[in-house]
Amino acid sequence: MSDVHSLAAGPWGAAITILIMGIITYLCRIGGVVLMSHIRLTPRAERGLRALPGSIIVATIAPVTVDTGLTAFVSLAVTVIVMALTRKELIGLAAGLGTLSLIRALGF
Amino acid sequence: MRFLSHHPLTLDGCRRGARMSLAAFPGFIVFSMAFGAAASQKGLTLGQVLGLSGFVYAGASQMVGLEIWQQVWSPSTILTIATVTAVINARLILLGVTVQPWLAREPKPLSAVMLFFLVEANWLYGTRYYQEGGRDLGVFIGSGLTLWLIWFLSTFMGYFAGALVPEPRRFGLDFVMPVFFCCLLVPLWKGPRRALPWLAAGVASYLTHVLVPGYAFIIAGALAGVVTGMILDE
Numbered sequence: 001m002s003d004v005h006s007l008a009a010g011p012w013g014a015a016i017t018i019l020i021m022g023i024i025t026y027l028c029r030i031g032g033v034v035l036m037s038h039i040r041l042t043p044r045a046e047r048g049l050r051a052l053p054g055s056i057i058v059a060t061i062a063p064v065t066v067d068t069g070l071t072a073f074v075s076l077a078v079t080v081i082v083m084a085l086t087r088k089e090l091i092g093l094a095a096g097l098g099t100l101s102l103i104r105a106l107g108f
Numbered sequence: 109m110r111f112l113s114h115h116p117l118t119l120d121g122c123r124r125g126a127r128m129s130l131a132a133f134p135g136f137i138v139f140s141m142a143f144g145a146a147a148s149q150k151g152l153t154l155g156q157v158l159g160l161s162g163f164v165y166a167g168a169s170q171m172v173g174l175e176i177w178q179q180v181w182s183p184s185t186i187l188t189i190a191t192v193t194a195v196i197n198a199r200l201i202l203l204g205v206t207v208q209p210w211l212a213r214e215p216k217p218l219s220a221v222m223l224f225f226l227v228e229a230n231w232l233y234g235t236r237y238y239q240e241g242g243r244d245l246g247v248f249i250g251s252g253l254t255l256w257l258i259w260f261l262s263t264f265m266g267y268f269a270g271a272l273v274p275e276p277r278r279f280g281l282d283f284v285m286p287v288f289f290c291c292l293l294v295p296l297w298k299g300p301r302r303a304l305p306w307l308a309a310g311v312a313s314y315l316t317h318v319l320v321p322g323y324a325f326i327i328a329g330a331l332a333g334v335v336t337g338m339i340l341d342e
Binding site for chain 2: 016018019021022025047048053054058059060062064065076079080083084087093
């Protein structure tokens, strides 16, 4: 057990982490093909999986946004509005980061 | 190359796939450079960053992975990042489900290699091409390989661009990930009803973040979203 701990904490820890992330991601990539050669996904499960991408995004950014406070909300709101209008990620990104740096430059 | 595969696999098809993938370049370059920049701000080495982009090759999980990234790893933090990776990339299972009919009669080693390059973009091009009656596997391979290369190179450029910025906070670079994720959320919008799972995900995530230390909030939020999606629109 302590061997596992020292291996993880050692210089190879990051490489092992990346390897594990890669293997898991690859299993997800082949998982659907392998699965479908055996069973069928129910419509309900499919609906659930369809909600996954947006849910992950919101779940990832919600805590840091709430904790950062109003500046974060304003920057993200500008990002969403600009993105909805232009549909170009680069412009949305620039608008969001620009708003945040402007707010910070003004001393908030 | 018929002897290698059931469906044809031609160089012409590869070229065609590479051309199709041009449309995805801006999104790939921006996302991958944002990842490289965020990773260099976070203090990852170039080798680690390229390892993530080259080997994991799944943007959302790489970005979220950065949030959880540790200077010193332990079995429990590795387990956390492994679980988070699995939850985020579970959506790739859905893509695989829909390409299965195309690959069903191909030799397993060929399918195994092709599926490494499976992402939303080349899945979209591939399935559209397949629905229009095209069967050349080269389209899938050409677009997959091109997008992977662009992804890898853009991470490389982003890493150095990120390291060059002297005061990252001044330019809001510490907030790249949330801002970029908001950009990705907008095209996913299919009306308020379909966004209800997102609301559930946000609430569950924040509550978990307040109550439980660590990064369980991502998993709790994602699961809340999936369950809400399953309950919704009967």
